[in-house]
Amino acid sequence: MEISNSRTEWGTWNADFRTLKMSAHLIREQPWDIVVHVLKHEMAHQMVTDLFHSADGHGEYFQAACERLGVPLEFRGAKGDLLRPIADFRSQEMESGGSRMLEKVRKLLSLAQSENENEAFLAMRKANELIEKYNIDRVEQDRASGCVYAIINHKRKRIENYQRRICNILKEHFFVDIVYSYLFDAGDCREYKTIELLGTSENVAIAEYVYYFLMHQMEILWKAHLRTNGKGVSRNKRSYRLGLLRGLHDKLDQEARERKTCYGEGMSCEKSMSALICGRDRNLEAFTKMRFPRLVNSSHQRATVDMDTFQAGINDGKRLKIYKGIEGKDGYGGRLLEEPGV
Numbered sequence: 479m480e481i482s483n484s485r486t487e488w489g490t491w492n493a494d495f496r497t498l499k500m501s502a503h504l505i506r507e508q509p510w511d512i513v514v515h516v517l518k519h520e521m522a523h524q525m526v527t528d529l530f531h532s533a534d535g536h537g538e539y540f541q542a543a544c545e546r547l548g549v550p551l552e553f554r555g556a557k558g559d560l561l562r563p564i565a566d567f568r569s570q571e572m573e574s575g576g577s578r579m580l581e582k583v584r585k586l587l588s589l590a591q592s593e594n595e596n597e598a599f600l601a602m603r604k605a606n607e608l609i610e611k612y613n614i615d616r617v618e619q620d621r622a623s624g625c626v627y628a629i630i631n632h633k634r635k636r637i638e639n640y641q642r643r644i645c646n647i648l649k650e651h652f653f654v655d656i657v658y659s660y661l662f663d664a665g666d667c668r669e670y671k672t673i674e675l676l677g678t679s680e681n682v683a684i685a686e687y688v689y690y691f692l693m694h695q696m697e698i699l700w701k702a703h704l705r706t707n708g709k710g711v712s713r714n715k716r717s718y719r720l721g722l723l724r725g726l727h728d729k730l731d732q733e734a735r736e737r738k739t740c741y742g743e744g745m746s747c748e749k750s751m752s753a754l755i756c757g758r759d760r761n762l763e764a765f766t767k768m769r770f771p772r773l774v775n776s777s778h779q780r781a782t783v784d785m786d787t788f789q790a791g792i793n794d795g796k797r798l799k800i801y802k803g804i805e806g807k808d809g810y811g812g813r814l815l816e817e818p819g820v
Contacts, residue, residue, distance in 0.1 A: 481505070488516045491523035493533070498524060510662045511629060515553040522547055522554075548768045551624075579612045580680055587802035598799055603733060606651075609684065613653045613755045616678075625765035628686045630673040631661055637671045639781045640716065643723040644692050645673060650750040651730050652688060653681040655766050657773065676766055677756075691800060696722060699794050707790075714787035721788035725795020 482499045490499045498520050505513055522543035526532050530539040536556045544554045586608070589601035637658055645656045654677035661672045675682050675689070696719050703718055704711065711718075734750060749757075756762055766773070 489520040491520045491527070493524075493527045505664050509629070510664060513664070515550060518547045518549045519544075519553050522549055548771055550768075579608055580683065582608055583684065584802060587800065590799050591801035598801075602799055602801075606730075606733060609653065609681075610751055613681070614751070617755050617758050624679070625677060625762055626679045626682050627765075627769060628675045628682050629661065630675070630686070630689060631670055633663065633670050635671060637673065638716075639778075640696065640719040640723060641673065642778065643720060643727070644689055647692075647723065647727050647730065648675065648685045648688060649756075650727075650752050651734065652685040653677055653752045653755055654685040655756055655762055657766065657770055659770070674769070676769065677759075677762055688800060692723070692726075695798065699798070703790060703794070711784075711787055714784040716781060717783035717785075717787040718791040720781060720783055721791020722795040722798065723791075724788075725792035726798050727795075728792070729796045729798075 480497055480499045481502050483503070484499070484501045485503055487499075488501050488504045491497075492499070498517075500513070500517060500520070504516060522540055525543040525546065526534050526539045530543070532539050534540055536554070541554065543549075583605050586601045586605040590598050590605065642658075645658075648654055649656045654675045657674045657676065659672050659674050660669050662669050673689075675685050677685070699722060700715055700718055731750070
């Protein structure tokens with residue numbers, strides 16, 4: 479294996495010299511998951527040589543090798559060997575139904591920040607209904623829909639309890655699968671814990687927005703809680719965060735029950751609609767297995783909380799509304815339902 483200084487090729491496999499080359503510029507300038515995909519692309523070429531005993535370029539044997547190695551479709555073409563810009567799913571054109579749904583949800587989230595409590599409540603409820611109906615129709619009609627992923631990387635060695643609580647909300651109410659993984663950073667030679675959102679491009683775009691929105695709102699509401707209750711509660715920030723997310727989760731559960739939507743005859747309504755839909759989504763299941771072929775379930779330790787602060791967070795969480803931020807100045811990375819900012 480060799481690290482090259484090539485600026486024209488990301489990677490190559492030379493069957494004669496049995497050498498796999500990777501570009502140093504790729505390693506330095508691109509996220510590590512991209513580096514891994516390029517490496518797998520070249521490993522697929524090696525597999526064609528060693529297992530299929532063929533000189534097949536990017537044909538049938540190569541595609542079979544990519545299936546075994548879990549190479550994403552966008553990294554299987556002949557251009558996979560050439561240095562090129564990375565396509566971001568947020569900037570790619572979505573299918574018309576999903577695009578219309580996102581536009582309607584965007585407008586409703588703008589209304590959800592109205593000072594009129596009734597208008598804000600109705601807007602948020604309508605947005606949830608639209609997202610739910612879109613996904614029910616998509617799975618019932620068995621429409622083919624490509625899946626994408628978004629990696630959330632705070633460059634930390636652990637995933638906090640409140641981050642897991644946000645992910646539970648996304649999984650149960652926003653139609654995405656969640657995987658806790660890790661990612662190497664070539665810049666500082668360290669490995670960090672990551673959160674990966676998987677689903678259709680529409681659902682991942684919404685879930686990613688909601689994640690950063692809640693991270694941002696937790697800080698704002700915590701500072702307001704400190705101003706009201708004094709700095710004596712400053713050690714209980716974790717308790718407040720967990721309470722806030724519990725309150726929001728309970729509110730979303732209640733609103734989902736009030737919509738009285740149940741997927742399919744005889745289907746148990748104990749699970750959330752999001753969990754039921756994701757369980758029926760064969761494309762998402764296959765995509766998750768391709769991304770993580772050795773996926774295992776694990777548990778994490780429950781957090782101890784200060785009950786008074788936890789309850790204060792619950793009360794604030796039940797009043798929390800998810801709304802559309804100010805474009806480009808939102809404070810959470812510009813991750814809106816439009817193209818993301820820097």
